Amino acid sequence: MSKHSNISIFVPHVGCPNMCSFCNQRTISGHQSVPTALDVINTCTQALGEVKSVQNTEIAFFGGSFTAIDKDYMTELLSAAKQFVGKDKFCGIRISTRPDCINEQILESLKSYGVRAIELGAQSLDDEVLKANDRGHTEKDVLKASELIKKHGFELGLQIMTGLYKSNNEKDMQTLKKVISINPDTLRIYPTVILEGTKLGELYKSGEYKPVSFESMVELCADMLIELSQTDISVIRCGLHASDNVSTEQVGGFYHPAFKELCESVVYRKLIEKALPENITGRCEVSVDELCISKAVGHGKSNTEYFKNKGIELAVKGEKNLGRYQCRFRG
Numbered sequence: 001m002s003k004h005s006n007i008s009i010f011v012p013h014v015g016c017p018n019m020c021s022f023c024n025q026r027t028i029s030g031h032q033s034v035p036t037a038l039d040v041i042n043t044c045t046q047a048l049g050e051v052k053s054v055q056n057t058e059i060a061f062f063g064g065s066f067t068a069i070d071k072d073y074m075t076e077l078l079s080a081a082k083q084f085v086g087k088d089k090f091c092g093i094r095i096s097t098r099p100d101c102i103n104e105q106i107l108e109s110l111k112s113y114g115v116r117a118i119e120l121g122a123q124s125l126d127d128e129v130l131k132a133n134d135r136g137h138t139e140k141d142v143l144k145a146s147e148l149i150k151k152h153g154f155e156l157g158l159q160i161m162t163g164l165y166k167s168n169n170e171k172d173m174q175t176l177k178k179v180i181s182i183n184p185d186t187l188r189i190y191p192t193v194i195l196e197g198t199k200l201g202e203l204y205k206s207g208e209y210k211p212v213s214f215e216s217m218v219e220l221c222a223d224m225l226i227e228l229s230q231t232d233i234s235v236i237r238c239g240l241h242a243s244d245n246v247s248t249e250q251v252g253g254f255y256h257p258a259f260k261e262l263c264e265s266v267v268y269r270k271l272i273e274k275a276l277p278e279n280i281t282g283r284c285e286v287s288v289d290e291l292c293i294s295k296a297v298g299h300g301k302s303n304t305e306y307f308k309n310k311g312i313e314l315a316v317k318g319e320k321n322l323g324r325y326q327c328r329f330r331g
């Protein structure tokens, strides 16, 4: 089966009533200008000619608070995109927005334009953390919007941020537990990246905001991936996907181009550790799904090295259809 993909169209910051502590939309989207309906048409026309599996591809309006932008402008963009949805065209439209910018009327309107998935930037489900980061909405708003989105038959996506100001690993794990009880279809986990020109940047430079170490964040996200593997929630992102200028505007936080790979190495390290008999040393053979061998060996062979330091010579074998995040000790 072909993998799902998106034709991403960035709608930076326009209309957003907030200035969240971490936000520097233009930096993240890498775009200075807002797209016009014609830009949408051009992007979709070009993509229709290039994308192999259009029926697994959605037109995605990302980067801002889509339902908070000027209504006429929003419908212009949606009308332009709608022409490219249907038979032999793309399978639908997805948008991302804020939890407090969703209501019955907006949802009806989105549905009429062929939107089928809505991602909410929840960021945290801890009111103290939301307040400290100037999100301008509460946990209750996330719960309410999620319920409405599901009730109207949309695919629900949630986005959370880990390591925000005034948060810690326990609070982030609590947020994840609440996310699991909301049971969205998809989840994006974004470890906080601190950018120049943001409130977080200032708090970080003054020493008021002290994020946990990079290793601790990778461990946390690995634990989250393990928890999520027990659910039907599909993790469609772990780590910020950003244009090149993030690397020039980043002043701290947790950006790594292969963040998810780092986390999955830790996931497998934990699984292997659990599968091995206690106090074992010498050569140990474990099997994992044949598609996950490199994850089990670890990013830069980190797991092989880790076990070597414990006197274990790790041999990873691939097994057909064993499944993701499974590990068996073979002796």
Ligand code: SF4
Pocket: 013, 016, 017, 018, 019, 020, 023, 024, 025, 063, 064, 065, 098, 121
């Ligand atoms: S709601 Fe989104 S676009 Fe608006 S300031 Fe916050 S992160 Fe930026």
